[in-house]
Amino acid sequence: MTLNRRKFLGATAAMTGAAMLPRAVLAADAIKLGSIVDTSGIFDAYGKPMDMALRLAVNEINGAGGLLGRKIEVIAYDTQSDMALYSQYAQQLTRQDKVDVVHGGILSASREAIRQTMRKTKTLYFYNVQYEGGVCDHNIFCNGLTPAQQAEVLVPWAMKEAGGKKVYTLAADYNYGQITARWIEKYVRDAGGEVLSTDFFPLDVADFGATIAKIQTAAPDLVIAPLVGGAHLSFFRQWAASGMKDKIPLASTTLGVGNEHKVLTPEEGNGIMVAYSYSQDLDTPANIAFKERWSAAYGDPSALHELAISTYYGVHTWAKGVEMAGSVERDAVIAALETGVSFDGPAGKYTVDPKTHHATVDVHLMKFKDQKMDVVETLSQRPPIDTQAVCDLEANPDDNTQYEIQI
Incomplete structure (x- = not known):
């Protein structure tokens, strides 16, 4: 000083x-x-x-x-x-x-x-x-x-909530997604888990049918999705439509940062785990x-x-x-x-x-519920x-x- x-x-x-x-x-x-x-x-x-x-x-x-x-x-x-x-x-x-x-x-x-x-x-x-x-x-x-302010706390909490150690990651294919995916892999390992696969997607990709089939075959305990933008929002809709949302929990480092959870229906968004410094x-x-x-x-x-x-x-x-x-x-x-x-x-x-x-x-661990972000825990400063x-x-x-x- x-x-x-x-x-x-x-x-x-x-x-x-x-x-x-x-x-x-x-x-x-x-x-x-x-x-x-x-x-x-x-x-x-x-x-x-x-x-x-x-x-x-x-x-x-x-x-x-x-x-x-x-x-x-x-x-x-x-x-x-x-x-x-x-x-x-x-x-x-x-x-x-x-x-x-x-x-x-x-x-x-x-x-x-x-x-x-x-x-x-x-x-x-x-x-x-x-x-x-x-x-x-x-x-x-x-x-x-x-990532050390957000993913470091989101990943182990989401793994604990999911009740398993196997993680599948989907990320936007540019600087943010590529580097964040590596941080996620580190924090999964630190929590005693394993990343089964990491798939990257250009920002204009909106069809995730083949990816969802791959995830079903891999059978992870948790999916973490640092996806970005309107096209990638399609994944969360298609995931819910496939019936997978109630079978494998989801977490994201990006979903909701631009109020995407208000575009999803409660049936599509409820239960998804996030961590941010702000919630309405x-x-x-x-x-x-x-x-x-x-x-x-x-x-x-x-x-x-x-x-x-x-x-x-x-x-x-x-x-x-x-x-x-x-x-x-x-x-x-x-x-x-x-x-x-x-x-x-x-x-x-x-x-x-x-x-x-x-x-x-401050960072808040939160779950989506009825198009809102419910705070589960707050981690100060x-x-x-x-x-x-x-x-x-x-x-x-x-x-x-x-x-x-x-x-």
């Missing part, structure tokens, strides 16, 4: 002149916040609520007087679930719009499509989505769950109050999901860093955040881990220990790597 404080004071000292400017001067120009998410296209079920949560957070901050006597202006681009547009809009936000911070990206591929642009232009970047872990970059802050059904004063604010802004809060909440936290965490720094200047804000900034909200406390720029969060094993930005602030953590 002493090191972080020195870094913070050193970084902010250079901004003293700006801090002494009259309020009227500071208020003249808005602080520009850039957003890049899919608010249309095949991933809009994730992106639309993320955009809504970002704007709600900004409106709350502006309604309380803004930051440093200035209002926040949102400059947002819809990437339409087209990866090429992430690179295009990243360039536009940083080089033309000259924003002070960017919040954006959904898939890991979209994050990597824009991360280097943010770094080269020295534009602070927040990635507010659950992912495979391992990103180590001084310029980025990651709010979403990593959390019965806490903070969540109840947050849903009231959401309803006042947008009406029905049913669109709320994990990624929207992480985005909300991302904006408020950045704002606290700006307030502490007394500046929107990147290095000053980073130094402030590295003191271990926390924000309390509808999912409990999120705390910046200075070593990795990831977040320490889980750190991102997987990324901590490879990333130390305090010791190596110039690191710029997505580590593939050796499992």
Whole structure:
């Protein structure tokens, strides 16, 4: 903490002149916040609520007087679930719009499509989505769950609930799914079990008939499915239609993160096991109050999901860093955040881990019941220990790597 404080004071000292400017001067120009998410296209079920949560957070901050006597202006681009547009809009936000911070990206591929642009232009970047872990970059802050925060507790619990040690894994065939599948295999082994098979599927695959037949032949005790997107939702419907749901339990590291459990019928979804930092059904004063604010802004809060909440936290965490720094200047804000900034909200406390720029969060073990997430157990303040094993930005602030953590 002493090191972080020195870094913070050193970084902010250079901004003293700006801090002494009259309020009227500071208020003249808005602080520009850039957003890049899919608010249309095949991933809009994730992106639309993320955009809504970002704007709600900004409106709350502006309604309380803004930051440093200035209002926040949102400059947002819809990437339409087209990866090429992430690179295009990243360039536009940083080089033309000259924003002070960017919040954006959904898939890991979209994050990597824009991360280097943010770094080269020295534009602070927040990635507010659950992912495979391992990103180590001084310029980025990651709010979403990593496998050690989620899968490490989900896998042994689901195996215990299933009453067996044999697991079959189905995963999306890209970075997140491939790496998460390896983590699942590790956690299955750690729990004394065996992964019988791991099958990977491109994001546009929607026919799982042959796969279900393979699972029937393998006869596992549990199926774990880190599948992603609307096409992959077909697996859960086809699994229930085949009569297998009542024979072999299901767990997922992704289902429900975009409210997919509300698209499934209770007959299709009931009993599926998940672990996330947020559920609409959390019965806490903070969540109840947050849903009231959401309803006042947008009406029905049913669109709320994990990624929207992480985005909300991302904006408020950045704002606290700006307030502490007394500046929107990147290095000053980073130094402030590295003191271990926390924000309390509808999912409990999120705390910046200075070593990795990831977040320490509460995680809830949950089961779907009647299109809701019923909390079975809450695990408080889980750190991102997987990324901590490879990333130390305090010791190596110039690191710029997505580590593939050796499992």
